[in-house]
Amino acid sequence: MEGATHRTYFWSGNEACAEAAIIAGCRFFAGYPISPANEIPEHLSKRLPLVDGIFMQMEDEIASIGAVMGASWTGKKAMTATSGPGFSLMQETVGWGFMTETPCVIVDVQRVGPGTGQATKCAQGDVMQARWGTHGDYATIALSPNSAQEMFELTIRAFNLAEKYRTPVILLADETIGHVREQVTVPPLDSMEIVDRKKPKTGDKAFFGLEEVAAMPAVGEGFNVAVTASTHDEYGVRFTQDPVVHRRVVERLNAKINNHADDIVEVEDYNVDDCRVGIVSFGCTSRAVYEAVERAEAEGIKAGYVRLKTIWPFPDKAVRRLAKTAERIIVPEMNLGQVSREVQRVACNSEVIPLNKIGGGELITPEEVLAKILEGGK
Amino acid sequence: MTEAFSSRKYMRDLKLPFCPGCGLFSLSDTFLRAVYELGHKDLSKFCFTSGIGCSSWIPSPYYVADSVHTLHGRSIPPATSIKLIRPDLNVVVFGGDGDIVGIGLSHFVHAARRNTDILVIMGNNMVYGMTGGQVAPTTPFKTKTATTPYGSFEYPLDAAKLAVAAGAAYSARWTTAHLSELKESIKKALQMQGFRFIEVVTHCPTAYGRRAGFKDIGEMLKYFKENVIPVHRAGKMTEDELERKIVIGEFVQRKRPTLVETVYAMIKEAKKNVDQD
Numbered sequence: 001m002e003g004a005t006h007r008t009y010f011w012s013g014n015e016a017c018a019e020a021a022i023i024a025g026c027r028f029f030a031g032y033p034i035s036p037a038n039e040i041p042e043h044l045s046k047r048l049p050l051v052d053g054i055f056m057q058m059e060d061e062i063a064s065i066g067a068v069m070g071a072s073w074t075g076k077k078a079m080t081a082t083s084g085p086g087f088s089l090m091q092e093t094v095g096w097g098f099m100t101e102t103p104c105v106i107v108d109v110q111r112v113g114p115g116t117g118q119a120t121k122c123a124q125g126d127v128m129q130a131r132w133g134t135h136g137d138y139a140t141i142a143l144s145p146n147s148a149q150e151m152f153e154l155t156i157r158a159f160n161l162a163e164k165y166r167t168p169v170i171l172l173a174d175e176t177i178g179h180v181r182e183q184v185t186v187p188p189l190d191s192m193e194i195v196d197r198k199k200p201k202t203g204d205k206a207f208f209g210l211e212e213v214a215a216m217p218a219v220g221e222g223f224n225v226a227v228t229a230s231t232h233d234e235y236g237v238r239f240t241q242d243p244v245v246h247r248r249v250v251e252r253l254n255a256k257i258n259n260h261a262d263d264i265v266e267v268e269d270y271n272v273d274d275c276r277v278g279i280v281s282f283g284c285t286s287r288a289v290y291e292a293v294e295r296a297e298a299e300g301i302k303a304g305y306v307r308l309k310t311i312w313p314f315p316d317k318a319v320r321r322l323a324k325t326a327e328r329i330i331v332p333e334m335n336l337g338q339v340s341r342e343v344q345r346v347a348c349n350s351e352v353i354p355l356n357k358i359g360g361g362e363l364i365t366p367e368e369v370l371a372k373i374l375e376g377g378k
Numbered sequence: 379m380t381e382a383f384s385s386r387k388y389m390r391d392l393k394l395p396f397c398p399g400c401g402l403f404s405l406s407d408t409f410l411r412a413v414y415e416l417g418h419k420d421l422s423k424f425c426f427t428s429g430i431g432c433s434s435w436i437p438s439p440y441y442v443a444d445s446v447h448t449l450h451g452r453s454i455p456p457a458t459s460i461k462l463i464r465p466d467l468n469v470v471v472f473g474g475d476g477d478i479v480g481i482g483l484s485h486f487v488h489a490a491r492r493n494t495d496i497l498v499i500m501g502n503n504m505v506y507g508m509t510g511g512q513v514a515p516t517t518p519f520k521t522k523t524a525t526t527p528y529g530s531f532e533y534p535l536d537a538a539k540l541a542v543a544a545g546a547a548y549s550a551r552w553t554t555a556h557l558s559e560l561k562e563s564i565k566k567a568l569q570m571q572g573f574r575f576i577e578v579v580t581h582c583p584t585a586y587g588r589r590a591g592f593k594d595i596g597e598m599l600k601y602f603k604e605n606v607i608p609v610h611r612a613g614k615m616t617e618d619e620l621e622r623k624i625v626i627g628e629f630v631q632r633k634r635p636t637l638v639e640t641v642y643a644m645i646k647e648a649k650k651n652v653d654q655d
Contacts (some may be wrong), residue, residue: 028459054462054641063455064450070427070456074463096449218443219425222463226439228447237392237439238447268499289653340388378647 013151013177014039014081015200016184017107018047020155021079023186025106025194027053028078030064032086035111035119036175040081051331061086065093067105072102073227077159081107084126085116087133094168095134098253101208101216101227102161103197105155107171109178110283112359121361122175124283127338129168131312137250139257141264142170142312144282148182154309160195161264165256166213170312174334175361176284180351189363209234209249212256258313266309267318275304277373278326278350280319280343282308285332285364292369301378314342323347330355330372332364381419385410388421396432399595401554401580405501406436408557412564425460425467428567429453431474432508432582433501451482453490458637459494461548465495465638468568475502475516479537483515486537487574490544492637493572498566500537500575503582504590511585518622522589530561538577541653547572551609551630553579555602556626563628579624 004019011019017122018040021029029048031041041057048055054071058064064080071078082090083375086198087108097104110116110126130142141161143154155171162169200215200223207225209213214234226236231246239245257264272278277296281289286307296303304326306318314315319342323329329347332355340354355372357364381387396402413421421443430436430450438447453471461469471478478486478500489496504521506512511524513644516537520529548567552560560578565609567574581587581598592598602624609627612620615627 028463030459048647050652052645058455059484063485066452066455067459070446070459071463074460076463092449093452099484138581219446219460220467222422224442226445229449230447242651
């Protein structure tokens with residue numbers, strides 16, 4: 001089993017994610033079986049030992065994400081992969097990772113919920129779970145791929161952002177993108193940007209602040225690092241009563257993500273400055289939008305779109321730009337309205353039209369998007 | 379001549395958070411004495427993980443060492459990955475009974491099953507102390523606590539025995555009235571491989587003792603001294619005879635392939651097979 005090299009492969013999204021993780025430098029994976037994410041751990045259980053990495057199947061998702069956090073504190077890049085129910089179980093530790101500034105990647109291959117729902121069927125219902133799943137005031141980074149190629153690219157980007165901002169990053173895929181089998185081109189490996197966390201110098205002591213993103217030591221390097229998700233000062237010492245210390249740490253942690261939204265946010269857009277009707281979409285749903293817009297244009301309707309490659313922080317600027325010209329903004333998504341509310345918040349002068357579909361993994365079709373476009377007339 | 383023992387040499391200059399008279403002062407001190415007697419001048423060869431609860435505060439941030447203070451019940455999974463990636467470190471988990479065998483029970487059982495190379499030291503005060511003295515899975519039957527005002531109506535879990543059944547390499551139980559035995563046990567465990575578990579029944583005068591009917595710490599320690607049964611004698615006693623007794627001693631000491639050994643053997647084999655392809 002050779003590692004991926006510069007050529008074109010025929011991979012499922014989940015396989016592309018696993019191979020990308022190896023290229024990004026991931027050397028520890030812990031997970032628990034769950035559909036429709038299983039190809040990621042199965043592939044990594046084969047590949048990681050060959051690059052001296054460690055693969056562990058843990059007793060549950062809580063243990064999996066816990067092991068990932070521990071691995072990250074040894075200096076390794078670490079990942080887990082799951083779906084909605086497992087992601088729910090991991091949420092407390094997501095907050096721990098945010099508060100302790102522990103870089104790692106969490107892949108959520110979304111399926112139909114709530115509850116056990118429809119375990120093997122596609123949905124996009126975890127958008128808000130990715131944003132607000134854990135308690136307290138926090139900011140999150142979540143990326144949304146719409147092809148096997150992008151599963152590859154955004155997995156690497158997820159690791160890079162995690163390392164750069166020292167925070168958990170969520171790759172919010174969906175069942176369709178996890179299982180779609182397509183051509184994936186791996187660029188020349190030495191042309192790819194791989195980011196590694198900033199390491200401290202001997203004698204450094206402030207691993208939690210002073211700078212926006214502090215250098216991160218590993219255990220066993222002699223730094224005597226005290227890691228805690230309780231409110232702590234820049235040196236890791238707990239302050240469980242002091243309001244000033246709490247504001248300082250939590251406001252910095254939010255700012256280090258929110259103040260860099262321009263760096264983190266990526267969108268794909270088309271015709272946004274000259275359209276009467278706009279579409280905001282993400283993940284597998286965006287593939288229907290491409291065709292719908294083409295057909296609308298053939299009928300003489302000026303249509304444009306913004307496709308969210310980053311979902312969190314929300315791409316406010318890109319949606320605002322679209323809203324300047326688009327009188328109507330359609331938001332197709334495989335849930336009962338999650339991104340549409342964000343679009344309403346940003347594009348308050350446009351008419352925001354949700355297009356929702358849930359259950360059975362039935363995708364939103366180009367015809368359904370087109371029908372919504374045509375409802376507004378020419 | 380080596381320097382005399384002082385726990386302060388291993389600790390940051392911070393005030394420990396425990397209530398006056400807490401048994402965890404003794405537990406921490408005994409652990410550090412064991413470390414000292416094994417010749418460690420500092421804790422640079424150690425990494426600590428802990429969860430949430432009074433016992434979990436022993437290393438974090440008080441020890442001059444790497445310490446990962448995790449969520450309630452979740453200290454063992456990060457300890458597992460840290461040990462796998464850094465087999466050269468002594469990975470020691472500190473936790474209470476609620477943390478290790480209440481909310482975190484499944485990690486405890488699976489770490490013992492895997493024979494994960496970590497030492498888990500559980501301060502068992504038989505109650506949820508930090509939250510104010512609520513009933514725990516280790517509270518003796520018919521004990522009054524903050525949430526069992528009429529006496530607890532569940533039977534407690536025997537964690538040391540459970541560790542044996544699940545596959546631990548070493549399992550022992552002592553009390554805070556048996557500190558020299560505890561110290562020797564910690565020294566022995568620190569020199570072994572695999573999953574090692576030491577339960578320390580500890581006196582908690584504030585959250586446990588005053589509701590459970592002990593008038594002071596002396597009475598609790600006296601109870602510990604007078605009600606312990608050595609493990610080799612306990613086997614011959616009935617369940618009724620053992621009720622409200624504390625069985626102490628070494629429950630198991632054995633050699634089984636450890637997780638570090640089996641993981642690295644698998645990696646070696648996988649790479650060899652690929653070379654032959």
